[in-house]
Amino acid sequence: MIQRILLVALLFLCASCTASYKYRVDNPSSKALRSNKRIAITTSEDGSYGEKIYHGTGKTLSYEIREELRNYSNRITIFRDKENLDDFDDDELESFDYIVVPEILHWEDRSTEWSGIPDRISFSIEIYDSQGRLLKSAKLQGKSRSMSMTSTDPEKLIKKPLSDFLRSCF
DSSP: OHHHHHHHHHHHHHHTSSOEEEEEEEOSOOSOOOSSOOEEEEOOOOEEETTEEETTHHHHHHHHHHHHHTTTOSOEEEETTOOSGGGSOHHHHHTOSEEEEEEEEEEEOOOHHHHOOOOEEEEEEEEEETTSOEEEEEEEEEEOOSOOSSOOOGGGGTHHHHHHHHHHHO
């Protein structure tokens, strides 16, 4: 009997100890993006949860995107002073093949290891061509495991959904 209780408890803990991800991908163009192109990445406003602003998270998201895009191109520029497509003039747009515009929608950094409340992140990503036409877009979400003996960070929830999305684009 005790073995069964321990087995059920172990299964419950294992089920609650994995991160989960949700995706909503919109592909206005079913055509795949091409590798080795010039790519610009804008920088989102920093993420927040309630009144708390997590400074530097917009820059962190842009750097994570750049790291994942390096699988497809080595000609990548991050613009810290631009948040969206409207911040580019026509000449700047034409100097890139793709413009990636991320936006942090939700950023929740919790003390999961002692509270049991998971970290959460939600962000959107849009990819435009040099003419300003939307090519690909997605809303990506991640939630950390609720049981953890170590500290987790929302940054760790970016890589998997981002990697999956970009793999579907190229």
